[in-house]
Structures are given as structure tokens and as C-alpha cells.
Amino acid sequence: MDLPVLVGVDGSEESLRAVDWAAEEAALRGAPLRLVHASLWERYEGSLIAQEVGKPVEEVMGQDIMDTAERRAHRHHPGLRLTTSVLPDEPSFGLVRESSTARLLVVGCRGRNAVTELLLGSVSLSVAARAHCPVIVLRGEPGNTAAGPVPGRVVLGVAGKDAGPAAVRFAAEEAALRGVPLEAVRAWRRPAHGTTGHPLLAGGPAQAHEQEAAETLEEALRDLPEGLEQRRRTAEGHARDVLVDASRDAGLLVVGARRRSGRFGLQLGRVAHGVLHHAACPVAVVPETG
Template sequence: MAVHEHQNQNSGLRPGSLRGAFREAPLVVGVDGSEPSLRAADWAADEAALRGVPLRVVYASLWERYEGTALAAEHKPFEEVRAEDIVAVGLRRALRRHPDLDVSAEILAEEPEYALVREGRDAAALVLGTRGRSDFVEMLLGSVSLAVAAYADCPVIVLRGSHDNQVGATPARRVVVGVGGTSKGSAALRFAAEEARLRRVPLDAVRAWRCPAYESVDHPLLTGEPARLHEERAAKVLGEALEEVPADIDLRRRTVEGPTRHALLDASHDAGLLVVGARRHPGRLGLQLGRVAHGVLHHAACPVAVVPEPV
């Protein structure tokens, strides 16, 4: 694969008890008590502090449906106590990292997928962690994270179990964004540029290109010329897409020969965040994720932000 770089606090919580109105859209992190989700809460605390926005820790479960109302009348159901403990731990961890951070929590008695997608309507972004108990499972994405990334109206940042707390622990790592054929003015590119600016790191914009099969670079009469033309076309598309990136961003352009998914996965190995866009098609059934977004969510070596792109 050829790569070319062009430098240019709370206890005793009841479900829904802490829902409040913020002057600024908060960052929302979903927790379930697993260590990956609590590491995601750490990551979200760093991100919220970086953005200067509130952080909301959300736990969602259908425990009320399965706990008897008679038992709940005399004693708190076990799952409610567990939910309170989980969000309390998330709150403490966030405040330990950033004592001045505006942090709140919410417990929702409903399916996590629906609850988090709804929370995303008023959020700056959603942050989720996924579990992994083996090397194979680590490469796969949980159903909740996949569904939320596919349907949320705001950016969704997903950290798998193998990802470190990379906002705070490795602040010098660059932000990578995939640039498609219609990326000029895209929400994903704007999001990536803002993340790079806040983190004070370079922004690597990656555009992949491929020769059609009938223009094989191995053909003795076609070697060189078709590849050069396709690369030039990719560089032109990339340049047009990046015209609106602010001048204060350390912007690096890269055209890569090969499938977009492979190019972005390669770039994720030394990145702090990988940003991709996902087209939303109102009324269409099924997951609203393209093949590239779906692939990098499952296999990227760094946290992935999926940013909705209106059709």
C-alpha cells in the first residue's frame, strides 16, 4: 500500500432524578459497571474538561421491569442499588481527574440503546466503552455501541477495552480524519479540526484512492500513468475538502493507495482519535453506518468518533 504525505456526586439517585438543563450541550458517557465503561468515563471527563462543557454520566437498564413492585415498596431493588453504585463510581472518577468539572448523573430504567440515542439529541457528543475478555472479543464491538453509533444525532466516540485513556495520558497523539468524495463542508471534518485544535495536535486528513481493475498498474502499457492520474484526482478532492479548515490547524494531507478502511486502520495505530463520517438516511431501515465506519469501529487501534453527516 503506497502512502504519500503532503505537509502543508451523587448517592441515593432515583431514575431520572438528576436530569437538568445546561447552558451548554453536555458530553454524555454511558456506563454499565464494566472496567471499559469506567475507563470511558475517565476519557469523557478529560474530553469535557478540554471542551469546557458539563459531563453527564448515564446508566440505563430495564431493571424496573423485572424487579417486583412489592419488593421495591419495602427495600430498594438490587439493580437500583447497583445502578446508584455504578454512577457514583463514575462521578468520583471524573471529579478525581477534574475537581472543577460540572458533573451530573442519570439513571434510566429503559433499554440502553434507546436511552443513549435519545440522550444524544441534546449532547455535544456521546462516549461509550465496550467490553473485551479476549484478543478476539477485543476486536469486536458491542451491540449497544454499534446501535448508538448508527442512530445517534450527535458524534459518538467509542473506546474498546484495549484503548487507553488517550485524551489525558497521551495528549500529543494526532487526530486522523477520513476524507470521502463529498467531504467539503462535512461535519466529520469540522469535528476533527476542532478536536485537533483543542488538543493542540496535528490533523491528518487521509484520502484513499484505487485504480479500477481494468487499469491495473501491473499492465506493462499502463504502468505509472493511470496510478498517477488517480492519485492526482485524489489529491485534488482532498485539497478541495480541506479549503475550509482553519489556518491555525497543523494540517497534514495524505493520499493512500488502497481501500479506505485499510488506510484508516493503518493510520489509527499512532493516533489519539480517528474520525469518520456516517450518512444518515431518514426513513431507511437498518444500521445507518457505511462499510468504512463499521470496519474501523470494530478494528481501529485508537478511539473512533462517528460523526453523523446529513444526506
């Protein structure tokens, strides 16, 4: 089955940037593009418009949005296979449901006001925490994502030794498709109560933690494809802060999110949650099952 690249469109400038990015991702993969507009607004607020144009309520503004997004996608990639859907549904619920038959989902995010402009919108956060496929959330300045993926390196945040391989595979695929290096980063932290009394023992615990971080990188990346340019780096500090710092000159930041069967609510983890709110570049959240 040729799974599509899925993009959520709500008519905003941010969602049209997401269309640009998703169209490029689909073209790179030779995959179809699926544009989805999910909203309950027209059902309750657009009845008068529906009567005037003679269309079902849920299709009035939604179809106009879809037509605009479709023209935009074909402007950059005329031969792209493309389908559209207008769903009378709550946006995050509709996109999560659609993600079960997609290879990738792309969403934009909007700052809500001058104080909280760095924070993630509720729809983007909910989708990233529940989707069945990898989700790319377009963080960063508009100029960084105006016409699809930018030519910066792909940064992969490597979790602990029990981390799943899905995020590694996705990051490697993205780097290979774009022809950019993959930088894998593992953060480590100095013990809070390390031995500092004897000068020969000072730094011992810290060195052990740094060595463990390096070994974790080696283990996580052992199956990377040959020929992929890669860099491996350990860094002392909180994982969220290390990855946010690395995102400042990156094209994409990739993190995994463990999905636990039988659990409800947002399944992101603290690191993924933190970088989604504060990263300076787009963030890919890749679900890891188990």
C-alpha cells in the same frame, strides 16, 4: 443552550475509562458532563435488593454505579459541572435518545471472548450507527485511554467529494483542543483493468485516481482554521485498511457516517463499520445529514 458531553456508564472497567475520557472532553470544552446509566436488568432481576434497601427497582444498582462514576470524574476535574441519570431503558435506545441533546457521546466497548475481542459490542455499534451527535468509541488497549485523550495526532478519513463537512469540523476541533496535528487521509484504488500495454501509458489511470484523491482532500479541507497544524496524505488501498493502519499510532480516528432520512437500521457505511471493529485507537463517528 450549553449542551453536555454525554457518557454511557454500565459499571464495567471500559465504561469507567469512558468516564475519564468524557470528563477530559468536557473540561477542554468548558462544557457540563452528563453521566447516564440505562438498563432493564435491575427491573427484573433486582427486586429482592430493592426491597432490602427501600429503593425503586431501577435505581438500586444503577445509582451505585452513578455514584462511583461521579467520584471518578470529579477526582480528575473537581470543578466539572456534572449531572447523572439512571434510566429504566434498554442501553442503546436510551443513549441514542439522550444524544439528541448532547454535543458529544462517549462509550466504551468490551471484547466478548478471546476469539472476538477485537470486535465491537452490540451497544457501542448500535449507538454509533444511530446517535444524533458525534460518538467516540474507545477502541484500543486500556492503557491508551486510561485517563482521557492521549497525545497522538487526530486522523481524519476523508470520503468522496460529496462528503459532508461535519466530520472535518469535528476533527479540526479535536486537534485544536488537544494541540496536536490533524492528518487527513484519502484512500484511492487502482483501476481493476487499467491500460498496461504501452510503457508510456502504464500507470496513467492510477495517476489520475491519485490526483483525484488529492483534489478531494483539498476541497474537503479548504475551510480549516488558520494556525492548525495539518498533514494531507493520499494512500492506495481499501479505505478501511488504510485508516486502520493509520490508527496504529494515532490518538483518535474520525470518520463520517451519512444519515439518510426515512431509512432505518444501522446507518454507518462499510468504512465506518470496518474501522469501528478493527481500529487500534478510539474512533469518532460523526453523523452527516442529507
